[in-house]
Amino acid sequence: MSEHKQERSYDDLVEDDYVPYVPLKQRRLEKLHKYATQRRFTEKDQDHEDDGDKEQDLSHVSLLDQMAERRRLNLIPEKTEEEKRMEEEREIERAQARNKALVSVQEAASGVSYTESMRTSWHPPKYISAKGEEVHDRIRKKYHILVEGEDPVPPLVRFEDMRVPKPIIQYLKDKNITKPTPIQIQGLPVALSGRDMIGIAFTGSGKTLTFSLPMLMFALEAETKLPVVRSEGPFGLILCPSRELARQTHENICKMSEYLQKDGYPALRTLLCMGGIDMKSQQEAIDLGFHMVVATPGRLMDLLNKKRFNLDNCRYLCMDEADRMIDMGFEEDVRTIMSYFKFQRQTLLFSATMPKKIQEFAMSALTRPMVVNVGRAGAASLDVIQEVEYVKQEAKMVYLLECLQKTPPPVLIFAENKNDVDDIHEYLLLKGVEGVAIHGGKSQEEREYAIQSFKSYQKDVLIATDVASKGLDFSEIKHVINYDMPKEIEDYVHRIGRTGRSGKTGVATTFINQHCSEQIRLDLKLLLREAKQRVPPFLAAMEDPSEKHGLLGGCSFCGGLGHRINDCPKLEQQRKQQMNSIMGGHYDSGRGGDF
Template sequence: MTNTNSHQSVSFYGHGIAPKILQLLDNMKFTVPTPIQHKAIPVAIEGKDIIGVAQTGTGKTLAFAIPIIQRLSQINGRALILVPTRELALQVGETFKKIVPLFNMRTAVLIGGASMVLQLQAIRKHPRIIVATPGRLVDHIKRGTIMLMDVNILVLDEADRMLDMGFLPQIESIIKFIPKHRQTMLFSATIPPKIIGIASAHMKLPIHVEVAPSGTAAEGIIQELFIVKKDSRRDLLAKLLEKYQGSVLLFSRTKIGARKIMRMIRQMGHSSAEIHSDRSLGQRREALEGFKVGRYRVLVATDIAARGIDVKGIELVINYDIPDDAENYVHRIGRTGRAGKPGRAISFATPEQGDEVRSIERIIKSPLPIAKHPDFPPERFTRYAKPPDRKHFAGKQKSGQGGFHKRRQHKYR
């Protein structure tokens, strides 16, 4: 089943939300639901299974947090929310903590890299809501420190990313310990075949709610592509950091690359931090918090570490390296232009990366506008397995803004 109602609601009233939660939302200055909240909350409150297709930054955490807390206030049991990264787990946990005090509920966040002793203490307090990464939760199950037989609400958040990170075996293992009679909610930016497999095996007639077609980039983001030689990327980055004065999230393919780029940016005179899996949980928290409060203007990240980044007001996302997986492009640029605000995403591609760019264009169903800078000679793609069908994209790309970013169409040898 599919829910395709348009977003006509002007407030959270009329969504079946309890008055106590409505008052809290008012106090928190949440007055207008986002499209995914508008579509998912009424269905979830009824206890139905949901497949929610939404990009990051669309407010989907509240879309499942509100129904979970309201349902647990009326029934016995617990909720388990599985997420791909530590950072995302902490942020989901913080969202719940804003609401649960009204209902005298406790939460526990179970993630790798954090104190096992503190997690055991939290588990012994019988939390009604558990937020966990799959690997750490499996550790607790094997140790016998947690039981899941009373979980009656399961959420798989950013499910596509969990599968990308190889967590499918852990997810399948965890589900075996959860009663089959439960509500299951799955949220994902894309719906690859493995997601469909999970839904078929573990969900009961799920309602499909979608605020953007699977694989599409978030609306309101100006996208640009520079074809630039590898040894010219540093100088082009310097020019862009001079032009755009706000906060910048920059992506590197590798941990080693992230460290080198971070140091390079500091040499340019900009405050910068790095976030990747070689950094400890404390270091990642410090980098993320520093980025949020403006201590660091540029945050350099790898795909895995960046998945949990939820920061408002990121002016620019830079793909210093084109992602290995084309679908990661959607996740990356979704960090800017959040909650309906404008954003910009700039990608660097070398002349040899035409095929990789084409893969991204297939995913987003639109050509990437090519930009050029007056201080750099124009380049073009030198390798392309098969020239793209530009007619397929005709009329699908909105024109961007001007400045020194003059656009042209792809040219291939």
């Protein structure tokens, strides 16, 4: 009985006297809510007029209902289709701009940034600097050179004014190069002065000399001051997207070094760092000490990771075909390589196809950069006669023999995938045509033999995937045949740029049919029109939606003239690769090359 009374008195206590505890955070929220509620109900209604219409006080209505009411009262004007499209484009561009492909993880994390360019001992002759910017602008205008950036370096129209060593001038004369090309007139002084640079010029315009000669001169100066000893180096690094391009660049630098050594200058050693080369021979070159490296990203990362050498003393970095490096396939590789640099370096980016947005991504990581542009980025060389022919898929192989009759050899044939390259090679051999083939599935020995035999005129025809379209210099090629149209207009520009080099004319024949996407055909149509080439009737009949909607200017991502960034096939390809990477699959882009 006493227990029962005690229990009831406890219940009464709970009901009558117990006050639950309310946390401080909750009490503050309730207080704020109370003030907000009082303010909402005490505010006076305000009249908002727009074209004589009165808007209601919507403060107590949900945001969705408010938006609907504003539209009903015509307070929010409806956007046109063009405005919606442009807004979507800006959003895509902002999303892409968040990528900074040239910033290492350490620099991004620590917020390291440089405000001053690298200092070098080189400077332009005083009599040229004294002429003033107005004279320099006239020279640039004469050679169709466009420059962007603060404190532009004066252009120099003679190699002697650039203080190039006499053995190098003799080397150039032996190659029938007596005066610099437009990209060299402005690009060489910029590189020699230590400025970061983005160089854009059509294929065959002499970009390789523009970035390899300054590296050689810097290495020569460093060797003269303090000779390199065992296991030291490098002072400069050139990154290339393919093995063939890396080997070609390496050979050119070695020839210039030989000319210098014959004239009494110290020996300069260059390491070729790429897949397919015996690691033992590379280690022997590293042990001797070296001044320069020409590399592809994969093998370079492998050697750096194994600490075979380091980039502690490297102050010069050039990326050939830089837009390819910044593409999805190389972005992480570049970040990794950049993380091995200990100090500031001079960075140069070169390509024939570098759209404006890619330039902006790159410039975010450069220091006081100069953009040197000879012609529109992504434009075709005017020295190439472009012929586009409609050929049914089943008739391509037979028609190929007819096209080979247009010009004398050597002839370069491009196909999109490896199987087509092998089929064309076998067919031409059966027809008695002396040809060789290269693609990513062949061994390094086979690829080197094909390139060498074609360059030495032992073979008349080279059949290749896009592995041979980027930067390779075949100076005497008369004719390029595109067995099929590539999926991106950039690849087309690179392909046809293997002919019509160094001021010579060439012919490019492209097979096209309904298997090609409408976008790439429209890009091709406008590219032909820009280069003042004949547009075939089946392309001329295509309607251009950009003209119809008044959205001119082409794609700001890949540079294609026939589409906008909303419909960019290259951007779509990157998204697929990103998704595939997230899902852990192995995406096959359909490319034949191994960049």
